[in-house]
Amino acid sequence: MLSVEENERLTQVGPGTPTGELLRRYWYPVATSADLADNPVRSVLILGEQLTLFRDGKGRLGLINQRCAHRKVDLVVGIPEEDGIRCPYHGWKYDISGQCIEQPAEPAESTFKERIKLKSYAVQEMGGLIWGYLGPAPAPLLPNWFIFVLENSFRQVGTTVVPCNWLQCQENSADTVHAEFMHGTWFRYILDRAGNQDKDKRAFANMWLRKHSKLAWEPFEHGIRKFRLQEGQDEATTRSWQIGHPMVFPNVVLIGGPGYSEFQIRVPMDDTHTWHLIYQVFSPGPTVQVPEQNPVPTFHVPIHELPDYVLGQDMRLWELQGEITDRFEERLAESDKGVILLRKQLQEQVSIVEDGGEPINVFRDPSKNERIDLPFYDIPLDRYVPGVVKSLSQGQWSPHMERIDQMLIEGAEAERLANGFSELEASNQLEIG
Numbered sequence: 001m002l003s004v005e006e007n008e009r010l011t012q013v014g015p016g017t018p019t020g021e022l023l024r025r026y027w028y029p030v031a032t033s034a035d036l037a038d039n040p041v042r043s044v045l046i047l048g049e050q051l052t053l054f055r056d057g058k059g060r061l062g063l064i065n066q067r068c069a070h071r072k073v074d075l076v077v078g079i080p081e082e083d084g085i086r087c088p089y090h091g092w093k094y095d096i097s098g099q100c101i102e103q104p105a106e107p108a109e110s111t112f113k114e115r116i117k118l119k120s121y122a123v124q125e126m127g128g129l130i131w132g133y134l135g136p137a138p139a140p141l142l143p144n145w146f147i148f149v150l151e152n153s154f155r156q157v158g159t160t161v162v163p164c165n166w167l168q169c170q171e172n173s174a175d176t177v178h179a180e181f182m183h184g185t186w187f188r189y190i191l192d193r194a195g196n197q198d199k200d201k202r203a204f205a206n207m208w209l210r211k212h213s214k215l216a217w218e219p220f221e222h223g224i225r226k227f228r229l230q231e232g233q234d235e236a237t238t239r240s241w242q243i244g245h246p247m248v249f250p251n252v253v254l255i256g257g258p259g260y261s262e263f264q265i266r267v268p269m270d271d272t273h274t275w276h277l278i279y280q281v282f283s284p285g286p287t288v289q290v291p292e293q294n295p296v297p298t299f300h301v302p303i304h305e306l307p308d309y310v311l312g313q314d315m316r317l318w319e320l321q322g323e324i325t326d327r328f329e330e331r332l333a334e335s336d337k338g339v340i341l342l343r344k345q346l347q348e349q350v351s352i353v354e355d356g357g358e359p360i361n362v363f364r365d366p367s368k369n370e371r372i373d374l375p376f377y378d379i380p381l382d383r384y385v386p387g388v389v390k391s392l393s394q395g396q397w398s399p400h401m402e403r404i405d406q407m408l409i410e411g412a413e414a415e416r417l418a419n420g421f422s423e424l425e426a427s428n429q430l431e432i433g
Helices: 004-011 018-023 033-038 166-174 178-194 199-207 310-319 334-354 401-418
Strands: 027-032 041-046 049-055 061-065 079-081 084-086 100-102 122-126 129-133 154-162 212-220 223-230 245-248 252-257 260-270 273-282 298-300
Touching: 004 018, 004 334, 018 334, 027 033, 027 041, 027 049, 027 260, 033 049, 033 129, 041 260, 049 129, 061 084, 061 122, 154 310, 154 401, 166 223, 166 245, 166 260, 166 273, 166 310, 166 334, 178 199, 178 310, 212 334, 223 334, 273 310, 273 401
Parallel strands: 154 298
Antiparallel strands: 027 129, 041 049, 049 061, 079 084, 122 129, 154 273, 212 223, 223 245, 245 252, 252 260, 260 273
16 A cells, blocks of 8 residues: 555656656657658657657658647648748748757748757667657666567567556556456356357467466566466476566566567556557567568557456456546455565665665666567477467457468477477467466
């Protein structure tokens, strides 16, 4: 339980708030590359600030104030040009740094434009995402987490605006035991309510019903590692207990399965809205050639009242905790140690920034940023079961699942042949937080 004041301290994300200042030390996706392929100008709400993102005619990115300095027109309707973006009202033009470079109605000799500059932020493109940094200069390095630099891999991004605070989304990943009930018991109830007899979905729901016999959480250099042991599993040989899987501070969790890795990224838009990204990477092995993707495909993942897919179940219950969870009213139990640890870690990092220090996961040494690996138990590709990909986080909403399934089937068959196996092992060991 937190006090009202403590809850506000950890959930407010705007400029000048304690957690808002901490969160500004990190890079966040502000759009996907596919978003700007459809329209080179986009309005962006992040950390309580409304901004304009654009790509100019030279392909350069700009992330600047929402409105023109002249008569305050929203630049979401701006005209992208070779060297900047032009306000359609009176033609003032700004370059990617926010500097005004043209004022067509002013005298030719006027220097007024040189004194007009919109606030701008650092922006980069990586892995099919466009990233923004709203913190103090100099900006740290954009982290090269391994998932963004995997080769010969098919990527896709599912996105949703969830009407709730970012922290309850992230706390879900520290709450391991919810999987038994949300993705097991409730999943089966949802299928029963709909009269859905799909064998694959029912098998997937049943997989989650196995009870947890042991849970553990521990801090590590990049966040929190969580460990699970389920009934019938052996401590010495179960990799989810021996290795665990990581939550990356402040707003990411890594999950995966055979030939599959996923970052769930929770981007704080404001105090009561989160842009949720499922960044999935499918690696079918060296024998399968993955086609080039330009841009990485993006699609919308909706929230339903009774969702029959894993991520939909998470998102539905996040929003049902309220726009901002009343943590001063909750009653935590023994199985909530991971949630308590996450809050403690967040409080510690807020204090570090308040004291003038630099929080974890801020990278400035290029030699340590070539590829940042995370402790995670890779499940061999040859364990892949055909069709399982359709039951993952965003399930049926991806338009590419059949193609991905076929690539993983081909890669798994090649791996089994290489390893001397002739038949598919009929067990799947997905790990989903």
